[in-house]
Amino acid sequence: MTHDQKNILSVRDMDREEIDALLTAAAKFDQKKFTGHELEGKILAVLFFEPSTRTRMSFASAMMRLGGKILNLGSVEASSIVKGETLSDTIRVISGYADAIVLRHPKEGAARLASEVASVPVINGGDGAGQHPSQTLLDLFTIRKSMKLENIDIGLQGDLRYGRTVHSLAAALTKYDDIRLHTIAPEGLDLPSHLKQDLTDAGMEIIVHENIEETIPELDVLYVTRLQRERFPDPAAFASFAATYRVTPELLERAKPSMIVLHPLPRVDEIDQSVDNLPCAKYFQQAHYGVPIRMAMLDEVMRS
Numbered sequence: 001m002t003h004d005q006k007n008i009l010s011v012r013d014m015d016r017e018e019i020d021a022l023l024t025a026a027a028k029f030d031q032k033k034f035t036g037h038e039l040e041g042k043i044l045a046v047l048f049f050e051p052s053t054r055t056r057m058s059f060a061s062a063m064m065r066l067g068g069k070i071l072n073l074g075s076v077e078a079s080s081i082v083k084g085e086t087l088s089d090t091i092r093v094i095s096g097y098a099d100a101i102v103l104r105h106p107k108e109g110a111a112r113l114a115s116e117v118a119s120v121p122v123i124n125g126g127d128g129a130g131q132h133p134s135q136t137l138l139d140l141f142t143i144r145k146s147m148k149l150e151n152i153d154i155g156l157q158g159d160l161r162y163g164r165t166v167h168s169l170a171a172a173l174t175k176y177d178d179i180r181l182h183t184i185a186p187e188g189l190d191l192p193s194h195l196k197q198d199l200t201d202a203g204m205e206i207i208v209h210e211n212i213e214e215t216i217p218e219l220d221v222l223y224v225t226r227l228q229r230e231r232f233p234d235p236a237a238f239a240s241f242a243a244t245y246r247v248t249p250e251l252l253e254r255a256k257p258s259m260i261v262l263h264p265l266p267r268v269d270e271i272d273q274s275v276d277n278l279p280c281a282k283y284f285q286q287a288h289y290g291v292p293i294r295m296a297m298l299d300e301v302m303r304s
Contacts, residue, residue, distance in 0.1 A: 006301045007115045009124045010131040011172040019175065023141050025296035029065075030289065039068035042302050045098035047073045047090070048125065049105045054265060055125050055134065058290035059102050062298055065291070071098050088117045095119040100302050103127075121301035126164060135264055136168040138293040142286040143221055146260050151178040153218050155209075157245060158225030158270060160185045161192055165264040166225055170195065174202035182207045182215050184245070186227070212245065216254045222247070224263045224270055247271045252280060262286050 011019065028034070044063045048056050060070050071094075087105070091114045094101060100121045103111050108128030115122040126132040143149060154173065156166045160183055170191070173179045181204055183190055190208065191199075199206060209215045216222070224247055247261065247270065263271060263283040275281050 005115075005118075005121055007111075007122045007124075008133050008297055008301060009111050009115055009122065011133050011136050011168055011175075012131070014133075014175075016175040019137070019140065019172065022137055022293070022296045022300060023144060025299065026137070026141055026289070026292040029295040029299075030292035034066065034295070036065065037067045038299055039063065039066040039302055042068040042100070043071050043098040044068055044298065044302075045071045045073070045094045045101045047094065047101060047103045047105075049103075049110075050126070052104055052125070054287050054290055055104065058287075059123075059125065059134075059294050059298075061291050062294035066295055066298060068099075068298070068302075087113065091118050091122075100298065123297060123301060128164065131171075132164045132168045134290070134294055134297060135165050136172045137297070138286060138289045139165070139169050139223070139262060139264070140172060141289050141293055142262060142282055143260070145285075145289075146282070147220060147258070149176045149179075152220040153180045153182060154221040154223060155182040155184055155212070155215055155219045156191075156223050156225070157184040157212060157247075158227050159189050160225070161189045163225045166191075166223065167195055169223065170199055170204075174199060174204050180205045180207065182209055182219065184209045184212050184215060186245070189227075212247070212251065213254070216251060216259075217256070219255065219259055222255070222259060222261045224261065224267075226266070226268055226270055245270060247275060249274055249278065252278065255280065 046056060046059060063070055087110060091101065095118045098120060100123065101114065101118060102123040102125045103114050104125035105127050110127045111122060111124035124131055124133055140149065160166050170181060173181065183206060196206060227245060252275065259280055260282045261275065261280050265283060265287055
């Protein structure tokens, strides 16, 4: 890695000013205030070692809207990785083919490892149960479109133990003032203890709830994540939890009129489809904001 190379690996590496600058840049891109030639002649290598729809396609869309081109790894099975090539060697080679790399990988810390051997900027597209900075930035952007990022109550519901989206978002929220974090999760799937400790050390108030009904009237934002069926060996237990943590119009009648519902998608049935047309449902807009946010990120690392 060159000494002046700019990577985006984790929101933990960023201060509030850097985050706000990216959100402001994304707002300009969302308002179509760009020429379409900002990254003309540049190539983005897209290396995804896990399935993805929104992250992969929105990075590709963002790059093309700025006039750049995409170099896609494609199927892992069709690459030299199946021959035993290490991630480090893969990154070193592809650094010679592109001007930046966006990497998604199942192992936590993979993006940071990649940045240490890459000769071009690396953006973390999600690594293990660790960080997902582009998702976090678009989550913050969506919230900021509806309210100020201060003195608000945010509820995190679902699989909070393994969900990297909520881990990354919770870390970012510590950089803002007077954010109260409410956790709603089945036993064994609450935030990991080490993350809770990091958050409280940073001054965040965390309130643990057993069910959504008791906390919904307090919330300004309800961030719902998918309960992963594979975490429940007993199908009956999964069905019980899934029913308990389902968001319905009836539940939302108890919420503030200004409250918004977010979800990183894909969803299964944790949000009833009848919620989709309610004013509080912002998750499809949230997915749309992935393009301007990733335009801002690509512009930042490739034009710096």
